[in-house]
């Protein structure tokens with residue numbers, strides 16, 4: 302079956318895409334009263350406590366959605382059926398279906414960079430057909446996947462040897478942002494998965510991202526150059542941090558191994574800029590490519606993630622991750638709106654951010670393996686949706702881009718949950734798994750260790766939603782002077798996602814779910830979620846400072862282009 306085998310025939314080409322009505326630009330939506338209609342829901346929802354909303358069992362049932370073995374429960378959101386129906390209307394008017402179809406059809410929806418957004422093609426089965434400018438990109442994708450399988454098999458089996466003839470057991474990945482965060486998230490998440498852990502026996506994977514030289518020391522600590530493979534990961538192969546770190550580690554290899562010829566055996570690259578990898582001295586046979594239609598923050602499914610993860614865990618496990626991502630793509634495309642998890646979560650996040658005025662969203666995985674999930678989602682969501690103008694350049698008339706933050710539970714409960722319970726209202730995503738990667742059951746304990754963890758996963762959303770009233774505290778015999786301090790207002794929205802187990806397949810599903818949630822939000826706001834011009838200005842100014850420091854370290858330099866406070870601080874630094 303082709304990738305589009307299940308896909309409605311009418312969405313198959315960009316011409317057919319035109320069968321959908323054009324999405325209505327946000328400003329027009331505002332004028333047409335759709336958002337104000339939704340805004341009209343706000344006073345009602347603000348004045349109705351979740352305690353009341355949750356008394357309606359039919360409402361709660363309608364907000365318990367299942368996709369295969371993944372469950373989304375959003376009855377603890379400050380919405381009723383009328384609000385939800387207006388949100389689904391909004392999705393329709395904003396053209397979410399049409400924009401989604403354009404993305405999957407390879408249209409250049411990243412308009413400011415003139416690029417398609419085809420990361421789903423990276424996880425499509427070999428037999429799929431996804432066209433960009435009339436060319437099926439899937440065979441190209443699988444050509445690189447096959448090459449990475451071949452290379453990682455050789456390294457893992459010891460057939461590929463280092464400069465001194467030893468097998469390469471350790472890998473250092475050098476990359477930053479999208480060329481780092483997703484890879485580290487998946488690496489960490491699989492480290493304790495039994496199948497992946499067995500496959501990684503005797504191997505090490507390290508990351509070097511920060512240009513801070515301390516990170517070099519940490520990444521190389523205890524490594525032997527003779528057994529170390531360096532993977533330089535950079536889409537553009539121009540990122541200042543990555544280039545300097547790559548040169549630093551190359552110098553370490555050459556020093557340790559005594560010859561510049563070691564590079565051919567110890568350095569490989571993942572990039573779209575093959576001319577630049579060659580200029581760096583990397584043999585083009587050791588470069589694994591990808592394409593400009595893969596955004597950095599969506600690139601873990603490409604060579605960016607697949608190579609390093611295959612070296613550590615073997616290609617078979619990484620393929621399960623790809624298949625999980627593809628399963629979520631299918632769900633996102635096929636499932637009706639009311640059962641469509643990325644759509645619902647995107648709508649709820651927009652409702653909370655743009656209508657209810659909550660500026661943050663807490664992402665709370667009850668799974669220590671997801672320790673690097675939130676940093677990855679921060680880049681994915683905040684770099685995508687931290688935008689101030691719409692596609693046509695006009696200012697977005699509503700608040701966009703929430704501050705995504707979080708920590709695994711239960712650690713976060715002993716840290717910032719105080720603020721969530723009695724301080725600010727922060728809509729939250731609770732993420733849990735039915736089974737643990739490491740089941741532990743102690744004789745004499747009331748529950749298994751995983752059930753202990755999950756008791757908190759189930760309790761916290763109710764504590765946030767229901768709170769505890771002064772009357773209840775009085776009935777518990779709490780002294781009068783403590784009642785105010787111990788009162789929990791409740792009425793704090795959350796949603797809960799329950800998955801079977803944290804393995805490669807479900808990690809793929811979870812990450813693709815969050816990618817599509819991000820896209821849905823951007824489509825509702827009519828912003829471009831796929832560019833990132835906001836990261837440029839700081840880079841340009843850093844270049845000026847770099848030039849100044851270089852001169853200043855040699856003697857004197859002209860600081861006249863800097864602000865007076867900046868000059869003062871620079872002078873102090875150079876003292």
Ligand SMILES: O=P(O)(O)OC[C@H]1O[C@H](O)[C@H](O)[C@@H](O)[C@@H]1O
Nearest residue numbers: 478479480535536537540597836
């Ligand atoms: O992969 P690279 O070209 O080295 O880019 C690494 C990162 O740096 C950029 O500044 C962007 O903010 C990120 O989206 C990107 O992932």
